Amino acid sequence: MPRSQRRALTHPDVDEFDLLDVLHALSDPTRMTIVRTLHADPERACGTFPVDVAPSTLTHHFRVLREAGVIRQREDGNRRWTALRLDDLDARFPGVLDALVTAYERQLGAPSPQPQ
Amino acid sequence: MPRSQRRALTHPDVDEFDLLDVLHALSDPTRMTIVRTLHADPERACGTFPVDVAPSTLTHHFRVLREAGVIRQREDGNRRWTALRLDDLDARFPGVLDALVTAYERQLGAPSPQPQ
DNA sequence: ACGGTTGTACGATGGTTGTCGAAAGAGAGG
DNA sequence: CCTCTCTTTCGACAACCATCGTACAACCGT
Secondary structure (H helix, E strand, O other): OOOOOOOOOOOOOHHHOOHHHHHHHHOOHHHHHHHHHHHHOOEEEHHHOOOOOOHHHHHHHHHHHHHHOOEEEEEEOOEEEEEEOHHHHHHHOOOHHHHHHHHHHHHHHOOOOOOO | OOOOOOOOOOOOOHHHOOHHHHHHHHOOHHHHHHHHHHHHOOEEEHHHOOOOOOHHHHHHHHHHHHHHOOEEEEEEOOEEEEEEOHHHHHHHOOOHHHHHHHHHHHHHHOOOOOOO
16 A cells, blocks of 8 residues: 555545635645646646745645645655646535636736835 | 824725735635625624624724725724725626635535534 | 655744733714 | 713734754655
8 A cells, every 4th residue: 555654645525625724725825826736737746836845844735735625635656646626626616716716817917016 | 084093094905905815814704704794785884793703803803804905994983884895806806706705605505514 | 775756744933813801092972 | 071882902822824954754766
């Protein structure tokens, strides 16, 4: 059994999702970057995200996202692959994730210039 | 000038909104209740929200929502009236607030029963 | 078996946050 | 003026959180 002694890698069921947990998970810039990346690519290995934090910090963010139901992680040999739970999120909170990612992309595209 | 010595009551401009701040503001149950109440009623006085916290705590939550651009507050004699900035939010983040409030209402309507 | 890669677990730390009570300001009405 | 109501400010406190370094575990080459 590959790497399963380490951590159960629990994923919440769809009807256990809490919108407030999802919002909290997405309110962090690093985590939103992870989600944004996954929204473009379907699945990525952990170390391949364009974020600038320590590996242990990245693990922490993955756990927050996973326990909120935003991402799903699976083992594959030495790597851990991460994917968006887009279908599950859409089943429980229709249109929410798309609206949020789109809005965030738009905000990044037109960042507010500081006045004066 | 009514009550203006107390606090400037600053509201951010539309192009200063930060989606991550909005998400953080909405990730608290008390604040989400405030928003949900305002989504039904257009404007309410501060003390008339169905939340169970101390007045000073309520003031804190109003500040968080106001500084994120979610609500607008105006003075009227002894009362402070609070309203959703629905148009401004929709101009900057189209569809986001409606999707979130709808999703939260749905979640409250069908809360997940704890397994076993 | 050994080293390299990948990611986790743990402990610590500084900052943020939700909560409250006590005190006080501002207005309305007597 | 005095009191009552509504809301804020301040200070405090416990809990949470993002971050990191270090150590370690699992896997994959060779």
